Amino acid sequence: MIAPIAAIAGPCEERAAQAAAIQPDTEKAFALIKAQDRAGFTAMLPALQARFAALPATMPAAERCGSDVRVYDEHQYRAYDAAKKAGQAIDGFPATANFVLTNLHYAELAYAVGWIQYEVQDFAGAKASYAKGLAIAPNQHDLTKEYVATLLSLSAYGEMGPFIDRFLATDRDLAGTERANLIAAKGVALVGLGDLAGATKAADQARGLDPDNEYAQIVLNLVGQRGQTTPPQ
Numbered sequence: 001m002i003a004p005i006a007a008i009a010g011p012c013e014e015r016a017a018q019a020a021a022i023q024p025d026t027e028k029a030f031a032l033i034k035a036q037d038r039a040g041f042t043a044m045l046p047a048l049q050a051r052f053a054a055l056p057a058t059m060p061a062a063e064r065c066g067s068d069v070r071v072y073d074e075h076q077y078r079a080y081d082a083a084k085k086a087g088q089a090i091d092g093f094p095a096t097a098n099f100v101l102t103n104l105h106y107a108e109l110a111y112a113v114g115w116i117q118y119e120v121q122d123f124a125g126a127k128a129s130y131a132k133g134l135a136i137a138p139n140q141h142d143l144t145k146e147y148v149a150t151l152l153s154l155s156a157y158g159e160m161g162p163f164i165d166r167f168l169a170t171d172r173d174l175a176g177t178e179r180a181n182l183i184a185a186k187g188v189a190l191v192g193l194g195d196l197a198g199a200t201k202a203a204d205q206a207r208g209l210d211p212d213n214e215y216a217q218i219v220l221n222l223v224g225q226r227g228q229t230t231p232p233q
Contacts, residue, residue: 184215
């Protein structure tokens with residue numbers, strides 16, 4: 001059963017209580033997912049959805065909690081930590097502040113809900129859940145990859161390229177094979193849109209990061225197949 005979130009005075013305490021209540025639910029959901037217990041995670045879905053629907057549209061801003069400054073997003077925390085090391089103030093907090101990352105488990109909840117929706121073939125629902133999760137926790141890698149996979153399942157080729165480009169332009173953590181996989185996914189979308197030159201370029205870029213990338217080869221195979229069936233201009 002989904003545990004209720006206790007009402008505790010003060011935003012810092014309320015967020016800590018919310019995180020403590022969400023964590024067991026996400027851990028249980030991930031255990032069921034790992035065990036491929038379809039009946040179990042499907043039964044959990046409605047309660048998880050209700051909890052997810054109650055989340056805010058964005059991650060709470062960093063705030064002072066006693067002697068600490070709590071930061072609720074891991075990517076944001078990296079920016080705060082880098083500013084601290086550089087001796088720079090950030091968002092009104094001095095570099096001398098004690099920045100503490102407190103995981104609210106919002107991204108994990110979004111992932112669990114979206115993953116289960118995808119598994120029960122509610123692709124539109126999964127897309128909406130992943131999109132909300134990414135609005136809350138931008139550049140969260142697992143959500144990003146699952147969102148792209150969902151767009152592919154929906155044949156939403158026109159959305160894939162711009163989304164992947166935006167992600168790659170701002171993210172500095174994803175590298176190597178994982179980054180190459182996203183570029184190759186863009187190539188698949190470009191094939192779907194009939195842009196074979198763009199798809200080939202994407203495949204070459206992916207292989208530049210990961211020479212043996214299997215998805216880049218898939219893109220090139222698709223380009224070859226499409227090229228053979230395209231009538232001459």
